[in-house]
Amino acid sequence: MKTSTHGAHLTALTRFGAVNAFLVREDDGLTLVDTLMSGSAKAILAAASAAGAPIVRIVLTHGHADHAGSLDDLHAALADVPVLVSAREAKLMDGDPVMEPGEPPLSGARILRTKTRPTALLVPGDRVGSLEVHAAPGHTPGQIALLDPRERTLIAGDSWVTLGGVQAVGKPKWPFPFPSLVSWHRPTALATARTLRGLEPARLAVGHGRVLEQPTGEMERALASAGA
Numbered sequence: 001m002k003t004s005t006h007g008a009h010l011t012a013l014t015r016f017g018a019v020n021a022f023l024v025r026e027d028d029g030l031t032l033v034d035t036l037m038s039g040s041a042k043a044i045l046a047a048a049s050a051a052g053a054p055i056v057r058i059v060l061t062h063g064h065a066d067h068a069g070s071l072d073d074l075h076a077a078l079a080d081v082p083v084l085v086s087a088r089e090a091k092l093m094d095g096d097p098v099m100e101p102g103e104p105p106l107s108g109a110r111i112l113r114t115k116t117r118p119t120a121l122l123v124p125g126d127r128v129g130s131l132e133v134h135a136a137p138g139h140t141p142g143q144i145a146l147l148d149p150r151e152r153t154l155i156a157g158d159s160w161v162t163l164g165g166v167q168a169v170g171k172p173k174w175p176f177p178f179p180s181l182v183s184w185h186r187p188t189a190l191a192t193a194r195t196l197r198g199l200e201p202a203r204l205a206v207g208h209g210r211v212l213e214q215p216t217g218e219m220e221r222a223l224a225s226a227g228a
């Protein structure tokens with residue numbers, strides 16, 4: 001696993017050059033955002049040790065296997081650490097497939113059923129340490145994005161991708177169309193990509209691809225090419 005630091009608070013944890021989780025530094029320790037695929041727990045714990053602080057909370061952007069895959073192993077190792085998941089995603093991760101009023105039918109990649117139950121359910125407007133919780137539906141029904149206002153770092157989950165070029169998820173684009181192809185509802189995903197660009201991030205951190213500084217110009221170009 002490769003680690004890289006970005007600004008004063010963000011460390012990216014990257015496996016196979018393609019999948020990211022993040023450590024966010026807070027006064028009381030580290031917030032882990034996403035858990036990579038299964039088999040990553042040891043490497044994540046080692047990265048936290050190297051960063052010199054304990055993981056004090058775990059938050060998921062969404063429930064796909066490359067984001068929630070090591071949650072159960074991490075929870076086993078960090079039993080007292082709160083696990084925070086969006087209320088909408090938590091229902092799906094609990095195996096409840098019933099859609100909310102107005103939602104299109106469930107499709108796209110399978111949402112993982114984890115043994116670990118969230119300690120708290122997040123809704124847009126909540127805070128996780130410094131991070132503001134923003135709704136980011138489309139890739140999955142309950143995806144969230146997290147904005148760190150200290151440096152305007154946006155952790156966008158799979159609502160944006162930078163692997164193979166900056167793209168708004170919702171319009172498949174080669175060479176890495178997969179986050180769009182496995183999304184639940186592409187028009188909703190594109191609307192989310194537009195909304196998140198409107199947060200005027202100074203740094204964009206995504207599930208797949210490198211961390212991008214001053215991303216709004218490239219985000220705007222990507223939205224235009226996606227017709228969003």
Ligand SMILES: [Zn+2]
Nearest residue numbers: 062064139158
């Ligand atoms: Zn995903």
